[in-house]
Structure formats: structure tokens, C-alpha cells
Amino acid sequence: MQIPLLDLRLQYAAIKTDVDAAVAEVMASQQFILGPKVEECEKAVAAYCGCRYGVGVSSGSDALIIALMAEGIGPGDEVITTPYTFFATAGAIARLGATPVFVDIDPVTFNLNPHLLAARITPRTRAIIPVHLYGQTGEMDPIMDAARRHNLIVIEDACQAIGAEYKGRRAGSIGHYGCFSFFPSKNLGCFGDGGMVVTNDPVRAAKLVTLRNHGMQPKYYHKMVGGNFRLDALQAAVLTAKLKCLDAWTAARQANAKRYERLFMEAGLVGQRIVLPAVVQDRHVFNQYVIRVSRRDDLMAHLKAAGVGTEIYYPVPLHLQECFARLGGKPGDYPESEKAARETLALPIFPEVTDEQAAYVVQQVKGFFEG
Numbered sequence: 001m002q003i004p005l006l007d008l009r010l011q012y013a014a015i016k017t018d019v020d021a022a023v024a025e026v027m028a029s030q031q032f033i034l035g036p037k038v039e040e041c042e043k044a045v046a047a048y049c050g051c052r053y054g055v056g057v058s059s060g061s062d063a064l065i066i067a068l069m070a071e072g073i074g075p076g077d078e079v080i081t082t083p084y085t086f087f088a089t090a091g092a093i094a095r096l097g098a099t100p101v102f103v104d105i106d107p108v109t110f111n112l113n114p115h116l117l118a119a120r121i122t123p124r125t126r127a128i129i130p131v132h133l134y135g136q137t138g139e140m141d142p143i144m145d146a147a148r149r150h151n152l153i154v155i156e157d158a159c160q161a162i163g164a165e166y167k168g169r170r171a172g173s174i175g176h177y178g179c180f181s182f183f184p185s186k187n188l189g190c191f192g193d194g195g196m197v198v199t200n201d202p203v204r205a206a207k208l209v210t211l212r213n214h215g216m217q218p219k220y221y222h223k224m225v226g227g228n229f230r231l232d233a234l235q236a237a238v239l240t241a242k243l244k245c246l247d248a249w250t251a252a253r254q255a256n257a258k259r260y261e262r263l264f265m266e267a268g269l270v271g272q273r274i275v276l277p278a279v280v281q282d283r284h285v286f287n288q289y290v291i292r293v294s295r296r297d298d299l300m301a302h303l304k305a306a307g308v309g310t311e312i313y314y315p316v317p318l319h320l321q322e323c324f325a326r327l328g329g330k331p332g333d334y335p336e337s338e339k340a341a342r343e344t345l346a347l348p349i350f351p352e353v354t355d356e357q358a359a360y361v362v363q364q365v366k367g368f369f370e371g
């Protein structure tokens with residue numbers, strides 16, 4: 001049996017008629033840059049996230065950059081985030097000349113540990129970027145409280161968490177900005193790169209709109225230096241068509257997680273051999289299903305040989321990345337992030353995984369520990 005970590009062809013086959021029609025419409029119009037398709041997508045995604053405004057951008061990475069730019073964050077400023085995330089979170093901070101300051105994760109949720117936050121706030125701190133890793137929101141109340149006390153901006157990196165909820169509120173709608181990626185492997189993916197920033201603040205929304213198009217307002221008059229961070233009409237049309245299916249896909253991911261839990265329990269592996277993902281917030285959307293195991297690399301090789309696709313998210317915490325050596329990070333600085341980087345393994349969780357495939361994955365994991 002061959003089970004890839006993600007197979008988007010099955011999803012496409014199911015929605016081909018709708019998505020192809022949406023693409024054909026843009027082709028017929030030959031209007032590719034911004035315009036009504038992008039606006040329709042922005043409205044739909046913002047509403048889905050419980051936010052007033054959505055600003056389509058070129059990627060999740062650019063969503064983070066443009067939110068930081070809108071706050072004028074740059075050299076001399078510090079921005080707090082977690083070292084256990086995709087590189088783009090800290091990369092956005094560094095690209096603007098600001099300094100990423102790391103706070104270790106909670107070992108249960110893999111998200112920023114709010115108890116460690118206060119100690120890292122300095123007079124230079126301008127913003128916090130909590131990351132809702134794997135599809136579950138971070139502990140937002142204490143983060144928002146700290147931000148209010150110290151007058152900091154909160155930019156949610158919700159790239160993996162569209163539709164996730166914290167105390168009844170959607171990911172991205174709690175901080176000053178919510179950043180989303182439509183990279184194909186995210187829960188809502190387009191046919192290339194794309195992203196969005198959501199906000200409830202009309203002034204911030206207007207600034208984002210200007211910044212994503214060279215700071216141009218009106219045409220050929222530039223109040224600020226922005227960039228080309230635009231979302232394509234083609235991608236927007238695909239996203240609007242796909243958004244209608246997102247709740248069904250999320251429900252399927254959640255059902256797959258429940259099924260893994262049952263199968264791993266029945267196999268007697270839980271607690272003994274592996275730690276399953278913990279659902280502690282209202283709505284975990286399972287962009288990834290990540291287990292912890294001690295002999296992770298051996299298990300990964302075993303599963304690969306058995307035809308099961310897995311991935312390590314992420315093998316090197318950001319404070320130990322070569323490009324951040326100047327920040328002076330050392331092994332041992334963020335022990336929970338380093339431990340997670342050694343122990344975590346993502347299993348196939350995409351909506352179309354079948355009962356038979358899930359049973360096979362669990363059987364192969366069992367075989368590894370008993371073989």
C-alpha cells in the first residue's frame with residue numbers, strides 16, 4: 001500500500017467542475033490583477049474568520065511581512081515568537097531588520113508557552129507573533145493580556161489554522177492581525193502561492209491595501225514604500241470556490257484524527273510508545289497530525305519502506321538555524337522546542353485518507369515497535 005502524506009489529486013477530482021469553471025471565468029475576463037474576484041475572495045475569507053476585513057496577498061510569508069510593515073516595525077525593534085514553527089514566522093521579522101526574540105513552547109500543544117512570555121518582554125518589544133501550530137490555536141487570553149499591558153501588537157500566524165477556534169473565536173480574529181497562507185498543503189490551498197491578512201480595524205485594513213500595491217494611493221502617488229504583495233485573481237477564484245468545501249474537509253480531518261486515536265489505543269501504543277496530539281482548544285482543524293516518539297528517525301524510515309509518507313515539522317528549531325547564528329542561540333536555550341524537533345512525526349491526515357489506509361499506518365507503527 002502507498003499512502004502519501006498528502007494527495008491533492010483526490011480533492012481536485014471531487015471539485016473539478018466548480019474549480020475549473022471558476023478558472024475559466026477569469027480566463028475569459030483576462031483580468032488577472034486584483035479586481036472583483038480578489039474582492040469576493042477577501043470578503044468570503046474574512047467572514048469565514050469572523051473578521052471585518054480581508055486583504056489578499058501573495059503568500060503567508062508576505063502576509064506576516066506586510067502586517068509588520070503596517071506597524072512600522074524595523075531595525076531596533078524586537079518581535080516575540082516561538083522557535084518551533086515554519087521559518088517564515090521569524091524570517092518575516094528578520095527581513096524587516098527587526099530582531100526575533102524566542103519564547104519556548106508548551107510541550108503538550110507545541111504552541112508558545114504564555115508563562116514564559118513576560119520574561120522576554122523588553123522596552124524594545126513591539127509585537128508578538130503567536131503561531132497556531134498544526135491547526136490548533138495558542139493560548140490567546142494571556143498573550144492578549146500581556147500585549148495590552150505592554151502596548152504590543154499581536155499578529156496571529158494562523159497559516160496552519162484557518163477555521164480553528166479559541167473560546168468560540170476564529171483563529172486570526174483575536175489579535176490585531178491574522179495571517180493566512182494558501183500554500184497548497186494548507187487546509188485551504190490555492191493552485192500556487194497565496195495568502196491573506198485579516199483584521200477588524202478599518203485603518204489597518206486600508207494601510208494593508210496600500211502597502212500590498214507599492215504604497216500607491218491614488219494611482220502613481222506613493223505615500224509609503226510598499227511592494228508587490230498582491231493576490232492573483234486566478235488564485236482568488238480558486239479559493240472562493242474551494243472555501244465552500246472547507247468545513248467538510250475540516251470535519252473529515254477531525255474524524256481522521258479520532259480514528260487514529262481509536263486505532264492507536266486499540267494497538268496499545270498510546271502512552272507506552274507514542275504520544276498523540278492533544279486537543280485542548282475549541283476547534284483543532286488538524287492541518288497536521290503530529291505524534292511524538294522517541295525513536296523518531298527509525299520509525300520514519302520504517303514507514304517510508306512500508307509506503308507511508310511522513311514528515312518532520314520541524315527538524316531544526318529556529319534559534320539553531322545558521323542564518324540566525326548572530327542572535328547567539330545555543331543548544332539548550334529552548335529545551336521543549338529542541339525536544340519536539342527530535343521527537344515529532346506527522347502522519348497522513350488529509351481528508352481523503354480511508355479506513356483501510358489509516359489501519360495500515362497504525363499496523364505499520366505497531367510492527368515497528370514490536371518487530
Ligand SMILES: *Cc1c(COP(=O)(O)O)cnc(C)c1O
Nearest residue numbers: 059060061086088159160181183
Ligand atoms: C505555511 C506557513 C507560513 C508561510 O506561508 P507561505 O504561504 O508558504 O509563505 C508561515 N507560517 C506558518 C506557521 C506556516 O505554516
